Amino acid sequence: MQETVTIIKIGGQILDNESKLALFLEQFVQLPGKKILVHGGGKLATTLAEKMGVQQQMVDGRRITDSETLRIVTMVYAGYINKNLVASLNAQGCSSIGLCGADGSLIIAHKRQHPTIDFGWVGDIDSVNGQLLSSLLLQALTPVIAPITADTTGQLLNTNADTVAASLATALSANYSVQLVYAFERSGVLRNLEDADSVIPHIHFAMYQQLLQEKIIADGMIPKLENAFATLAGGAHKIMIGNALQLSDLLQGHAGTTLTYE
Amino acid sequence: MQETVTIIKIGGQILDNESKLALFLEQFVQLPGKKILVHGGGKLATTLAEKMGVQQQMVDGRRITDSETLRIVTMVYAGYINKNLVASLNAQGCSSIGLCGADGSLIIAHKRQHPTIDFGWVGDIDSVNGQLLSSLLLQALTPVIAPITADTTGQLLNTNADTVAASLATALSANYSVQLVYAFERSGVLRNLEDADSVIPHIHFAMYQQLLQEKIIADGMIPKLENAFATLAGGAHKIMIGNALQLSDLLQGHAGTTLTYE
Helix, strand or coil: CCEEEEEECCHHHCCCCCHHHHHHHHHHHHCEEEEEECCCCCCCHHHHHHHHHCEEEEEECCCEEEHHHHHHHHHHHHHHHHHHHHHHHHHHHHHHEEEEEEEHHEEEEEECCCCCCCCCEEEEEECCHHHHHHHHCCCCCCEEEEEEEEEECCEEEEEEEEHHHHHHHHHCCCCEEEEEEEEHHHCEEEEECCCCCECCCEHHHHHHHHHHHHCCCCHHHHHHHHHHHHHHCCCCCEEEEEEEHHHHHHHEEEEEEECCCC | CCEEEEEEEECCHHHCCCHHHHHHHHHHHHHCCCCEEEEECCCHHHHHHCCCCCCCCEECCCEEEEEHHHHHHHHHHHHHHHHHHHHHHHHHCCCEEEEEECCHCCCCEEEEECCCCCCECEEEEEEEHHHHHHHHHHHEEEEEECCCCCCCCCCCECCCHHHHHHHHHHHCCCCEEEEEEECCCCCCCCCCCCCCCCCCEEECCHHHHHHHHHCCHHHHHHHHHHHHHHHHCCCCCEEEEEEEHHHHHHHHHCEEEEEECC
16 A cells, blocks of 8 residues: 655635634644645735735736746745745644755746736646655655746746645655645535535545536636546545645545545 | 765855856856855845835844844745755756755754844854755755754744854764855955955964964954854865855865865
8 A cells, every 4th residue: 555645735815814824734733644735825925016016917817927026926935935834844843844846846847838828937837856755755854835836947937836736746646645635714615605514525526527517616616626636637546625724624534525536 | 085065155246146146056067076055145135125115223233133124034045046046056957955944954043142232033053954964965956055044933043144054064074074165256365455366375273363463364354264263173174265256266276265274
């Protein structure tokens, strides 16, 4: 049987709330076994951009990463947030090392190509250095990963943190049984958006397709689930979606939504 | 015979000059053997503080690291500068990993205690995780180190980059023959400050004491040399001081000042 690695991706809203973040980290520290934390950004990058007078450019509702914005997200994600998470985890006895995709060529990406929109310095992932991750895990270190990657010319790129987590899961699936947790402020995939108690506890691929047809899954959740099933198809064992403050229950299937391929 | 590790600390003025930095990095990539790059900050932190309206507090000519300044140096040193250096080195075939002192508890420090001045979030170093460094070096990775450390409670601390380089040198001296290079904009230790050609090629400890007595060594250089001789006493093999753009000549003793204990 393969050893389990748990990859947890935390959303921005947990990072923005000091007391919730502290609660989450306490639970994360308690998790047994090999684990990896992937984090996004939260509001700090936006606040900093405002303070510096950097205008956020949006095209079709998507944020464009111009040079100044890339500098800000690199500072905030790979610097401030990453190093504070690492220092806090180490202080709680969870030996952690903070990396971004550029470190040890952990994640090689390329600038996003799109027929009509120039997204700026946004990266789409080409490859993951699973050997480096395995080596750190074998040294009993918990990698804490910021979603900044680099291309082969040394250009840093802003990359979606959900996709980073999924790519790490796929890369590690060759040698480990990988469970991936998308931990955010909601309690899971809801059957009825108006009813927080309508969490669907388990979805497999055939059921997902049926839920899609019945239009039960809301727009915002569709890309998340689509990526999740692609990651399961790529070898990940299971994926959990749910509240970051119920980490232990999520992992045991007592809360949130568990996704499996079959 | 012990294997050699070369630790190079680059000063801020090289980091501020894109073309000089590129020239330095080209030379750094060419250096044979195990190596570590330690970097300071440059002007970017000051520029960012100005943009954000954060006042720099000075006491007795020394910068005080208040909470906002700590946030800025963490973002700039451990984020922006560190990750850009790493991405650039990787693109040139020098497989690098960027860390600050918090990562893997690489450098444990404590908040500086002083009878009359509160320096703010400034760290003095207690210990270095030489095992982590050795393990990265054995994986053919070049650690790129930002001078942000953490204490045992998870508080990040701003730490002098020269001291970080010296502490790494001392820690690695147990297992390696360590040479430490302070690479900056000047050509070495000068006999006559007015004459850039008056570089003293070699200084040993007895000679250093004599130069001090004769008041030949200028004020600014005294703490650098004092720390350097303490590092040599702690086990480092030799220390070179000189121009960052003459890296190969510095290492061969054809340029700059070489310090040895005897």
